Amino acid sequence: MKRTNQFDVRPRSEKEREAFMRWLDASASLWNETNYARRQAFLSDDDKNVWDADTGKLEGEYKGVLSSSVAQQVIRKNSEAWRSFFDLNGKHHAGKLDERPSPPGYWGNEEDGRVLRTYVRNDQYTIEYGERSRLEVPIGSDLKDELGLNRNQRLRVEVSGNAKWSGEQNRLEIVYDETADSFRAFQPVTIDTSRLESPLADNSAALDVGANNLVACTTTTGSQLLYEGRDLFDQFRETTERIASYQSLLEDQCKTSKRIDRLYRKRTNRRNHAQNTLVRDLAERLHADGVSTLYVGDIKDVLSRHWSPHVNEKTHNFWAYRRFIDRLEDVCEEYGITVTEDSEAWTSQECPECGEREGTIRHEDSLACPCGFEGHADLVASESFLRQQTEVGSMARPVYLKWNNHGWREYHSSPSLVETMANEEYTDQSTASSGNVALEDSDD
DSSP: OOEEEEEEOSSSSSSHHHHHHHHHHHHHHHHHHHHHHHHHHHHHHSSSGGGOOOOOHHHHHHHHHHHHHHHHHHHHHHHHHHHHHHHHHHHHHHTTTTTTOOOOOOOGGGGGEEEEEEEEOOTTTTEEEEOOOEEEEOOHHHHHHHHHOOOOOOEEEEEOOOOOOEEEEEOOOEEETTTTEEEEEEEEEEGGGGSOOOOOOOOOEEEEOOSSSEEEEETSSOOOOEEOOOOHHHHHHHHHHHHHHHHHOOOOTTTOOOOHHHHHHHHHHHHHHOOOOOHHHHHHHHHHHHHHEEEEEEEHHHOOSSSSHHHHHIIIIOOOOOHHHHHHHHHHTTTTEEEEEOOTTTTTTTTTTTTTOTTTTEEETTTTTTTSEEEEHHHHHHHHHHHHOOOOOOOOOOEEEEEESOOOEESOOOHHHHHHHHOOOBBBBBSOSSSSOOOOOOOO
């Protein structure tokens, strides 16, 4: 199993910082030249092969700044990107992928905000922890001469942070983000899976993922959890409106500004923090409840465009469904919980009492049926989804959780129906999708 440690990288002097920037900038230039040669071959009508690009010559031109090993890693990473592109392109032509993939792009475009990066082979760097933690990386002879280093020395920079994961280290990625004016190191490590948690029992759970309520969960033990998301969405929308306001002030030729880029970053980081914390809190609760299998709705079965722009903003821009599922799978793996995606069609419209689908009315958090049943729509959906998979006992009182900008805290009363239904439209089966409205990832 692989996990990633993250660190802040802090050059100790202006001279060291300048050398570090040149090192990253040269990596971007090498990537761009390699990528340009391969794109030209790919777009050529002369049946040229992208692998015919003279990468050996390019490596020689840049090794004085990068070192041979780093130059080789940048070129290798570009080769991996092209192989991935060809694989996706083959799936597209075979009808297995709807959207046509694009060839690998370039690094460090000024108009997009400079994001420079490089890669260091796993045996070419060291990280030492202590009172003054440090990272040592290889640089080329030209930079060594400028910094007064001998031929056997590597560039040493301070790092901030402790390793969350220990194991066999893999290729290091270092990034400079101009918007944040910061250097970050990402160290993937391979973890011994025998050190991970094991399930305490063989129970199951199912999730209904939404927008107003981010997650509704039901377990076979009768536990139910509801993570409320309205405050988070209000923050998201407020930041979006500020972005739009600043964009309206830009000159015609400008696409963005540092202020706008920072707002995008703030919006994304705030959402990701809440999402990561939710996943960790959920996984810990499920582990304590003896859950070994977690069912999640398959996005391919339920993703749809809703008729309401307000709902679309939540489902397709806010919650980043794909990122949430990927994060959920990673964290659940640490607790020995298997995540299984399956169809959850009709679970948000089906009455648990009589099985009616067509005649039920969903009014945001409420699901009402002509038979007289009325319940919380998202909790009912998660319970119905779980009943499609296995037997479920009687339900205990649900646990409601709200985000307080730091963590998810329990509160002891369900959301007010007046509050949850205010300014929202009724939906019935003529306007709702045949399944739950799922969430699409957003790059913000």
